[in-house]
Amino acid sequence: MKQIENMKQYAGILRLGYLSKNLQPMLHQASIDTPGYADFLENMLIKELEQRQLNDYRRRTKLARLPRAHELDEYDYKASSSIGIRQMTQLRELLWVDQLYNLVLMGPSGTGKTYLAGGLVNDAIKKGYRAYFTTMADLIGVLNRKEIISSAMSTYKRYTKAHLIAIDDIMMFPVQKSEAVALFNLINHLHEQCSIIITTNKSPSQWAETLDDEVLATAILDRLLYRCEVIRFEGNGYRMDNRKTFLEKE
Known part of the structure; x- marks a missing residue:
């Protein structure tokens, strides 16, 4: 027993957490x-x-x-005609992340933009990428x-060291000039170093209104759209079409 305790202690010092506990x-x-000795050692190292x-x-x-819903294996193609199985497969391969392409998901609220963005970030994490999901409001904060x-x-x-960042609901609400400049500086830093997913219900022409600065809006869009795939989402919102209630009907 003393020998085992010593081995656990050595494992802890060497930061072999699984071995220390098991x-x-x-x-x-x-x-x-x-x-055999080699097989036993190999099994320990594998664990x-x-x-x-x-x-x-x-x-x-x-x-x-x-976001809470982000598992693309459960994506409902019947609920949205914006993405087909072939497109989804190509997106989930994430070769576009290696090639530093951006992705803009544009359309009305509730059409699946956030779900897709979160799902792609989740896939990227599984493959070992440094990937993050944030809302525009949280990012400004x-x-x-x-x-x-x-x-x-x-x-x-x-964020500055990420392989992939998803910014949800960008330009949903007006931002102050200093905030818009800070957003530009971040996107400019990430330009051609990181892939960015944008979800928005505003057209590019409306970005200038949100930022109250056409020059700044153009500069941000120029960097996002340089190497970019734009996917337009249409139709009624999934949440409204599948609205849940709790009161029993008469």
């Missing part, structure tokens, strides 16, 4: 299966690696702040507070 049951199983990969995935998923709150600066730094 050494005793692994030794017990080895006494039953009697593997440790798998646990680290799982922990890393969980950490990146938490940081990504995905980070930009406003990054110089005075350390957590906001940490979030901002993560």
Whole structure:
């Protein structure tokens, strides 16, 4: 027992978390299966690696702040004619992220833009990319507070090192001039270094009205649309067509 406790301690010092917690049951199983030394060591290392990969995935998923619905395996093609199976397959391969293309999802509220954006970020995380999901409101909050709150600066730094960022509901509401400039500076920094997904219910011509600055709106759009696929969503909102109630009808 002393030897096992020492081994657990050594594993902890070496930051082998899975081995530290599971050494005793692994030794017990080895006494039953009697593997060779090399096989036993390989199995321990594989288990440790798998646990680290799982922990890393969980950490990146938490940081990504995905919307509640984001599993594209459950995408309802009947509810939306904007995306076909072939297009979805191509999007989920994420080759466009490696090629630094952007994606603009444009259309009325409730047509599936957020679901698709969140789903692609989720797929990217599974494949090991640094990917994040944020709303325009939350992003503006980070930009406003990054110089005075350390957590906001940490979030901002993560964004600047991302492979993929989804910005949901961009230009949904008017922003102040300083906020618009900060948004431009971020997008300009990310330009041709990171892929960006934009969801919006405003046409490009309406962006200038939201920002109250045509020159700034043009500069932002110029960088987003340079290498970009635009997908237009149409039809009634999914939530309105599938509205749920709780009162029983007479």
